[in-house]
Amino acid sequence: MLRILPGVLAMAAVVVASNILVQFLFGQWLTWGAFTYPLAFLVTDVMNRVYGPAAARRVVAAGFAVGVACSLIGTQIMGEFGPLVTLRIALGSGLAFLTAQLLDVAIFDRLREGAWWRAPLASTLVGSTVDTAIFFTIAFAAPLAFIEPANDVSWANEALPLLGAGPVVPLWVSLAVADWGVKLTLALLALIPFRALTARMV
Template sequence: MALVVVLSNILVQFPVQGQVGRLALADLLTWGAFTYPLAFLVTDLANRRYGPSLARRVVFVGFALAVATTVVFPPLLFRLGLIPFELEPGRLVRVAIASGTAFLVGQLLDVSVFNRLRQTSWWRAPVVASIVGSIIDTAIFFTVAFAAAFAFVGPSDAFSLEAAPLLGLFEPQTARWISWALGDLSVKLIIAVVALIPYRLITARWWNQPLAA
């Protein structure tokens, strides 16, 4: 979990460069969108093998790291010349609050949903839990970090609030952060399904062992 969170909070600073038809990926995605969903895989594996109590402990470790690295890494990467911008302190605090809250709520919801479904088909608990957790995680992070309604948390980002075509392609125009949220969620949902492959391979060796209570 520590590796996933630290790596994701570094990679989130770097947009994905590329074009799919008229869709500019850099306008929607960062590389962190591809590593962060693995946190749900880690949580589900911990839950499957060791039970919800230890899974929640793993989540709390991830939460602490999510907040700490969100505050530490952007200024550090800017000073190293790896990113071209630096967030003002108030903006950095708002993003850290959004990141930590989204991680904690999304991951704890994943644990809860997984446990409700753990006696069903092997694939149902991890995929449903990851999808539900991903939706809530995305909704919380992007609204708290960017929506004008949460300006009381900290300074807003003017660029994220500007109106632009949805996903850079469609009408009507919406605030840019809504397109960012949809792009991020799309990747999370895809990875929630693809992650069933490593989940199945890793848990196969545990399959005949008793489930942790």
């Protein structure tokens, strides 16, 4: 356990920072949390490369536990429109994190024998896509209103041009696409620290 402690601490820091920064807007479609959360995939991939999939899954489990704690705390903090974390957001966040990270671990392990960049890039791209789809759908899609009937997400379903210029879609779709774009960009940029960290640790 001691050998993966740096990974556990790094994952916990990413999760806590993202839960705080998601409260602050960055432009019209993003929050600051969009720029820190994708680092969770970097932490998972480094642990996977250096210590293997079992160790990476333990780091993911630790991150999930921290995320649940953050959600529980968030439900007790009242914002302008109610609790900072609603049931739908907590459920979407937890399921998205756990599903995407474990998928990342599995894909990385399957591709680990290829070129050094293939496993982290492919696993992060797939994981990020699944993460975005699960979170935004559960948290904001109108057909899932039955999950938390008292939570009014009509604002997220306002029909607007995609990212202000495309076809008309619910607002939450634009938020999801913007978030996904940041994740994909950071997946590419993260190859640099991934290479440096794994070379140093191995």
